[in-house]
Amino acid sequence: xxxxxxxxxxxxxxxxxxxxxxxxxxxxxxxxxxxxxxxxxxxxxxxxxxxxxxxxxxxxxxxxxxxxxxxxxxxxxxxxxxxxxxxxxxxxxxxxxxxxxxxxxxxxxxxxxxxxxxxxxxxxxxxxxxx
Amino acid sequence: xxxxxxxxxxxxxxxxxxxxxxxxxxxxxxxxxxxxxxxxxxxxxxxxxxxxxxxxxxxxxxxxxxxxxxxxxxxxxxxxxxxxxxxxxxxxxxxxxxxxxxxxxxxxxxxxxxxxxxxxxxxxxxxxxxx
DNA sequence: CAGGATCCTCTATGATACTG
DNA sequence: CAGTATCATAGAGGATCCTG
Numbered sequence: 001x002x003x004x005x006x007x008x009x010x011x012x013x014x015x016x017x018x019x020x021x022x023x024x025x026x027x028x029x030x031x032x033x034x035x036x037x038x039x040x041x042x043x044x045x046x047x048x049x050x051x052x053x054x055x056x057x058x059x060x061x062x063x064x065x066x067x068x069x070x071x072x073x074x075x076x077x078x079x080x081x082x083x084x085x086x087x088x089x090x091x092x093x094x095x096x097x098x099x100x101x102x103x104x105x106x107x108x109x110x111x112x113x114x115x116x117x118x119x120x121x122x123x124x125x126x127x128x129x130x131x
Numbered sequence: 132x133x134x135x136x137x138x139x140x141x142x143x144x145x146x147x148x149x150x151x152x153x154x155x156x157x158x159x160x161x162x163x164x165x166x167x168x169x170x171x172x173x174x175x176x177x178x179x180x181x182x183x184x185x186x187x188x189x190x191x192x193x194x195x196x197x198x199x200x201x202x203x204x205x206x207x208x209x210x211x212x213x214x215x216x217x218x219x220x221x222x223x224x225x226x227x228x229x230x231x232x233x234x235x236x237x238x239x240x241x242x243x244x245x246x247x248x249x250x251x252x253x254x255x256x257x258x259x260x261x262x
Numbered sequence: 263c264a265g266g267a268t269c270c271t272c273t274a275t276g277a278t279a280c281t282g
Numbered sequence: 283c284a285g286t287a288t289c290a291t292a293g294a295g296g297a298t299c300c301t302g
Contacts, residue, residue, distance in 0.1 A: 017168055017172075017187060017188055017189050017190075018189070021243075022243035022244055022247035023239060023240045023243045023244070024168075025243070025247060025250075026239055026242065026243040026247065027161070027162060027167055027239070029250075030158070030162070030239075031158060031161070031162020031163070032162070033274095033275090036158055037147065037148055037155075040147055041148075049283085049284090050283075050284055050285080051283065051284075054284095056148060057148055058148050058149070059148075061275070061276050061277075062276095062284085062285075063275075063276070063277090063285095063286090064274090064275065064276080066284080066285060066286085067275090073257070074253065074254050074257040074258070075250045075253055075254055076249060076250055076252070076253025076254070076256075076257075077250070077253075082284095085283095086283095087283040087284085088282080088283055088284060088285085089283070089284085090283080090284060090285085097246060097249055097250070097253070100242070100246065101242065101246075103238070103242070104235075104238045104239050104241075104242045107234070107235045107238045107239075108154065108157055108158070108161075108235050108238075108239075109147075109153075109154045110235075111157065111231070111232065111234070111235045112152075112153035112154045112156070112157040113153055113154070115228060115231060115232075116153035116156060116157060118207060118228055119156075119206045119207055119208070119228070121207070122205065122206055122207025122208075122228070123205050123206055123207070125207075126204070126205040126207075127205070164294095164295090180263085180264090181263070181264055181265080182263065182264080185264095192295070192296050192297075193264085193265070193296095193297095194265090194266095194295070194296070194297090195294090195295060195296080196265095197264080197265055197266085198295090213264090216263095217263095218263040218264085219263055219264060219265095219302080220263070220264090221263080221264060221265090
């Protein structure tokens with residue numbers, strides 16, 4: 001907020017603590033409950049219709065799916081293609097930019113699969129300790 | 132939940148779409164507004180007191196910081212050390228498990244620094260297009 | 263200093279109903 | 283089918299006051 005110097009110069013005084021920081025904003029995006037799932041779904045399938053996405057991402061409401069898709073489209077992470085057939089048909093597909101996110105996401109996935117059991121143990125131990 | 136087969140065998144029917152999926156739960160953790168900042172702060176400084184964390188993570192309320200720290204402690208990502216001096220002193224430090232998260236996070240950071248400008252452009256273009 | 267307890271206010275999100 | 287619009291609500295999160 002104070003300055004626009006966000007380049008990445010400061011080594012210790014990390015400015016990720018500002019909401020302007022790109023890292024922060026990325027977390028705001030993929031940290032979203034449905035966004036990452038949508039990206040992964042499209043990453044696995046290549047191209048899906050609205051209803052197909054709704055079916056795969058179980059639990060998502062139509063409103064949230066629409067909103068999530070709009071946001072991702074706005075961010076240039078996916079494209080929305082409307083086919084004006086009788087019942088309208090809309091397809092969603094990752095852009096190269098969106099697909100490039102699959103890398104970092106897979107790192108998270110790898111960490112999760114490797115370490116979440118430890119987290120679960122820690123959590124159980126913690127809860128146990130305070131009865 | 133059904134099985135532990137999450138390895139990455141299933142190509143289409145990914146079970147990350149269940150809230151039980153470790154990937155989902157990890158995102159719930161680090162996607163949290165303050166958790167990732169806290170982890171990064173401790174990653175950079177090694178060990179910080181409550182007040183030091185509060186100072187670095189600008190904008191965080193005392194309530195949220197406390198809550199975030201408790202959650203991370205419960206998950207085994209950091210340790211809380213109380214020194215019963217006159218005014219109590221409490222230090223927080225990443226556990227090896229918590230420190231191992233710095234890797235995946237740095238990948239996100241790298242992606243963000245490299246691609247967020249493109250996202251900003253896309254966003255601007257999108258907003259421009261719909262006046 | 264650290265943090266517990268409260269109160270209060272938005273915001274995110276779900277449910278529902280309607281439409282091109 | 284793929285949304286948009288509206289209503290309602292739980293809960294996140296901030297502000298404030300209090301204490302070991």
